[in-house]
Amino acid sequence: MSTSTRTPRTSRRLAALAVGLTAVLAASVGPSFAAPHPSTGPAVTRAAAAAAPSVVNPGNQVSLQYDHAYLPMTATGGAAPYTWSAVNLPTGASINSSTGLISGLLRGSGVRTVTVTAKDTTGAAASTTFTWRVIRDACPRC
Template identity: 50%
Template sequence: MTASPRTPRRLAALALGLAALLAAPVAPAAADAAGAVQPAAPVAGTVLDKPIVFGSGDRTDFQYDFVREQMGGVGGVRPYTFSAVNLHAGTSINRTTGLISGVVRSTGTRAVTVTITDSIGQTGTTTFNWRVIREACPRC
C-alpha cells in the first residue's frame, strides 16, 4: 500500500491539533478538607458564560411567502426565551423555540435584532438583514 500525497498533510494537521490540545490550559483541581480532589469551578469570563444567539444570517424572501427562520442559542443557563424587534409585518417569533415564522406582508429591507435571555437574565443579541421583495408576477 502506498501513501497518498495527502497523507503527510493529514499527519501534519493531526500533529498540530494534538499540540494545540496538549498546550491548552487546564484548570487546577482543589482538595477539600478530607484531601479528596474536587474539580475546579468554571473560570469566569469563558466564552460561553453568556448566551449567544445565532441563525442562518441575512436572507431574501418574496412578499406573501410563508417563512421560517429558526434561531438557536448556546451558553448561559437554559431554558432560554427569545424576542425580536423590527420583524416584517405578518411574522413573529416563538418566545420558547426561537422560530420566526408567518406570511410576510411588507416589503423592504429590515435589520432584525434577535435577543436571547437565559434563565438568570443574561442576554445575547444578533442582527441580520431581511430583504423582502415583490414578486415580478405574483399571479402568473
Template identity: 60%
Template sequence: MAVPSRRVPRTAALIVALAAASAVVTGPAAVAAPAAGPAAGLAAAVTAATAVTVGNPGTQTNLQYDYVSLQMTVGGGTPGYRWSAVNLPTGLTINASTGLISGVARGAGTRTVTVTATDATGATGSATFGWRVIRDACPRC
C-alpha cells in the same frame, strides 16, 4: 538540621486556582476584577462558556407573500431561553419559547432585525442581521 521544604502538589495548586476563579465569577456571566495568574485565565474561560450566544443566520431574502420559517439557534448560558425580536418584516413573529420565526412576509423593503435570547439566569445574547422582502410583480402566477 535543615528542614526540607515542602512543595505543593500540582493537584492542590489546581484546586486553589479553581477556588479562586469561582470566587471571582459573579452573576450570570459577569466577572469581578479577576486575580492574576492561572485563576485569571480560568475565570475568563468560565465566563466565556456561560455567555449566551445567538447564531447569526446571515442576510435573509424572501418574496412578498412567501411563507417563512427560520429557526434561531443559541449556545451557552443556562437552558430555559426566552426569545424576542425587534423590527421583523410585517407578517412575521417569533415564538418566545422556541425561537422559530414564521409567518407570511407581507411588507416589502429591507429591515435590520435583532433577535435576543434570554437564559434562565437573565443573561442575554443577540444577533443582528438584514432581512429583505421583495415585492413580486405577480405573486400568484
C-alpha cells in the same frame, strides 16, 4: 587545551528550576483545592461559571412577498431554556418566545435590520443582527 563538560551544572540548574516551579505551583494552588482540615475549616471550592449565551447569526435573509417565513433561531451557552424576542421583523412575521422560531406570512416589502435576542434562565442575554429583504413579486398571482 582543557575541555569541561557542563552537564553537572546544567543538571543542577534544571533540578533547582523544577523544585522552584513545584513550590510556586503548590503555593498558588494550595488550600483552594485541598481537603478540609479540622483546624482550617471547610475547603474553598470554585464553581465554574456558566458560559454566557450566544445567538447564532442566520445570515442575511431574502424572501418574496406573500411567502411563508420559517427561520429557526439557535443559541449556545448559558443556561437553557431561552426566552426569545425580536425587533423590526418583516410585516407578518413573529417569533415564538419559547422556541425561537420566526414564522408567518410576509405581507410587506422592503429591507429591515432585524435584531433577535435570547435570554437564559440566569438573566444573561445575547443578541444578533441581520438584514431581511422582502422583495415584491412582479406578478404574485401568475
